[in-house]
Amino acid sequence: MPEKTNPTHDAVDTILAQWRRERPDLDASPMGPIGRLKRCTALLEQRLEACFNHYELTMWEFDMLATLRRAGAPYCLSPTALFSTLMVTSGTMTHRLKRLETRELIIRVANPHDARSMLVQLTPAGVVLINQVVEAHVDNERQLLSALSAETLTSLDTQLRALLRSLEQDGAAQA
Incomplete structure (x- = not known):
């Protein structure tokens, strides 16, 4: 029943x-x-993906481009820094880098501090795209949260931060 x-x-x-x-x-x-x-999480991801789809991006592509953009000019990181930040395996990272290279959103450049390694850098087209998408993304997130008051959002953020810190500490202790 x-x-x-x-x-x-x-x-x-x-x-x-x-x-x-x-x-x-x-x-x-x-x-x-x-x-x-x-x-x-499931419902939010659906709505976030809808925003990214408008720009012909997936969530993981947005995450990678946004991570490079947040690094600041020249928007460049090592593959290790990228996969550590994005919490994916190196094999997954290699596949993803190739896909973004094919789309000409990133390039690999020589590491000036280590001749044996390469860095991942946003292309000018990648910078333009992520700058557009991040604005739409923030507007989308603002809309998704609009049903909650500013006070409720502040309280929710504080409580989720406490939970996340606890889970991260527990994860570090178990590693």
Whole structure:
């Protein structure tokens, strides 16, 4: 039998109610925030991708171009710095670099500090593109968050920062 619809409830409330019904002995409350974070991530990614698609970019392409742009002029990083920042494997990074090179958004240049290695640099076309996309991206994110008050956003950001720091510290301790 489907759960009754309550306008203040979300899909996670339905899941929690089902667990309370099926396993009243189990405190499933941690599923609330984790489930909401997962569902928000999935829904946000869909809307972020829609913005990037307008510029014929994927999310990972945006992330890579934005990482290079944030590095500051001359918008250049080592492949190791890129894959560490983007949390992907070196094999994945190699494939992605080739794709962006084919699109003429990045080039590989000699590392002036180490003749054995190359750096990844935005091309002029890559700089123009990422400058356009990042403006649209920020506007999109602002719109996505517009249902929340400034006070709520500040509180949410503070709480998510605390969670992220905790998870990062736990991850570092386990590594």
